[in-house]
Amino acid sequence: MNDKSKKYRSHCPINFAQETFGDKWSLLIIRDLMFKDKKYYGEFLLSDEKISTNILADRLEKLETAGLISKAIDAENNSKKLYSLTQKGLDLMPMLIEMIAWAAKYDKESAAPKAFIKQFKKDREGLIHELLTRLKDTSK
Amino acid sequence: MNDKSKKYRSHCPINFAQETFGDKWSLLIIRDLMFKDKKYYGEFLLSDEKISTNILADRLEKLETAGLISKAIDAENNSKKLYSLTQKGLDLMPMLIEMIAWAAKYDKESAAPKAFIKQFKKDREGLIHELLTRLKDTSK
Numbered sequence: 001m002n003d004k005s006k007k008y009r010s011h012c013p014i015n016f017a018q019e020t021f022g023d024k025w026s027l028l029i030i031r032d033l034m035f036k037d038k039k040y041y042g043e044f045l046l047s048d049e050k051i052s053t054n055i056l057a058d059r060l061e062k063l064e065t066a067g068l069i070s071k072a073i074d075a076e077n078n079s080k081k082l083y084s085l086t087q088k089g090l091d092l093m094p095m096l097i098e099m100i101a102w103a104a105k106y107d108k109e110s111a112a113p114k115a116f117i118k119q120f121k122k123d124r125e126g127l128i129h130e131l132l133t134r135l136k137d138t139s140k
Numbered sequence: 141m142n143d144k145s146k147k148y149r150s151h152c153p154i155n156f157a158q159e160t161f162g163d164k165w166s167l168l169i170i171r172d173l174m175f176k177d178k179k180y181y182g183e184f185l186l187s188d189e190k191i192s193t194n195i196l197a198d199r200l201e202k203l204e205t206a207g208l209i210s211k212a213i214d215a216e217n218n219s220k221k222l223y224s225l226t227q228k229g230l231d232l233m234p235m236l237i238e239m240i241a242w243a244a245k246y247d248k249e250s251a252a253p254k255a256f257i258k259q260f261k262k263d264r265e266g267l268i269h270e271l272l273t274r275l276k277d278t279s280k
Contacts, residue, residue, distance in 0.1 A: 067246075091242055098235035106207075106228055 025051055025059045030092060033069065033085050035131075037138055040080060068092070090135065093128055165191055165199045170232060173209065173225050175271075177278060180220060208232070230275065233268055 028049055032038040036047075044056055051059075060083065063069045068089035074080035101120050104112035119127045168189055172178040176187075184196055191199075200223065203209045208229035214220035241260050244252035259267045 088246055091245065095235055095238035095242055098238050102231055102235055105231065 025055055026063055027096075029056070029059055029063060030068065030085065030089060031096065033083060033089070034093060034096060034135065039082050039084065040074075041083075063089075085135070090132065093131065097124070097128060097131075165195055166203055167236075169196070169199055169203060170208065170225065170229060171236065173223060173229070174233060174236060174275065179222050179224065180214075181223075203229075225275070230272065233271065237264070237268060237271075 028047060028051065029044055032044055032047060038044055038047075041056070041060070044051060044060075045053060060069070060071075064071055066088075067086055069083055070086050072082045072084070074082045097120065100112055101117065104110045104117045116127075168187060168191065169184055172184055172187060178184060178187075181196070181200070184191060184200075185193060200209070200211075204211060206228075207226055209223050210226050212222045212224070214222045237260065240252055241257065244250045244257045256267075
């Protein structure tokens with residue numbers, strides 16, 4: 001089902017969806033905050049898609065301006081900034097969940113975890129609730 | 141909740157979502173096919189966002205290559221091409237529905253129909269089913 005002439009940077013389902021029908025960097029940062037427990041500038045740089053430092057800085061600023069993420073001083077290290085999703089950013093979860101499910105269906109090399117897709121099909125609302133609860137716990 | 145320094149090309153909720161976190165043209169074409177009963181090249185050109193003819197031609201080709209839309213000769217006019225969503229394209233509906241709901245929540249000037257959002261909140265599955273049934277009827 002994939003476009004075989006195209007080389008995907010990664011088979012993360014969200015990356016796949018975005019490469020198929022849109023730009024990618026902003027949603028990848030949101031993905032990292034939402035599903036990968038990333039919080040720091042340096043952590044975003046380590047993602048498979050290899051975002052460059054200038055694009056990352058630009059997109060973090062745009063996401064903050066758009067009210068999707070917020071920036072704080074890390075309590076454990078004053079020189080470090082801690083990024084997190086705002087409520088407006090967290091509210092993108094149902095959309096991202098659907099994007100993941102779609103990509104998992106159509107990308108043969110999808111990196112979407114099988115357990116995630118299984119739970120999505122069985123209990124979508126429960127999955128969203130569980131993910132949001134976990135995010136709130138880790139952000140404490 | 142909007143970024144007030146930014147001038148949106150339209151307040152269609154999908155356009156709003158895409159301008160906030162991604163590229164826009166491909167999803168606008170999918171929106172037109174999914175929610176606006178558009179089928180012809182000339183109809184896509186008439187959308188509020190004013191897609192240019194060269195970008196439209198490029199994106200239609202990319203969407204076809206990606207397997208999201210298909211092209212046929214119009215039975216009523218041999219010189220006209222008729223575009224429609226494939227199953228892979230139709231399967232984007234839940235994601236687009238969530239995108240619309242998100243934009244309706246955060247864009248004060250959202251063009252999302254109130255009845256649509258009301259039905260989404262009350263019976264999401266029913267709304268998706270109804271929209272898909274309608275699409276299948278109009279494509280006959």
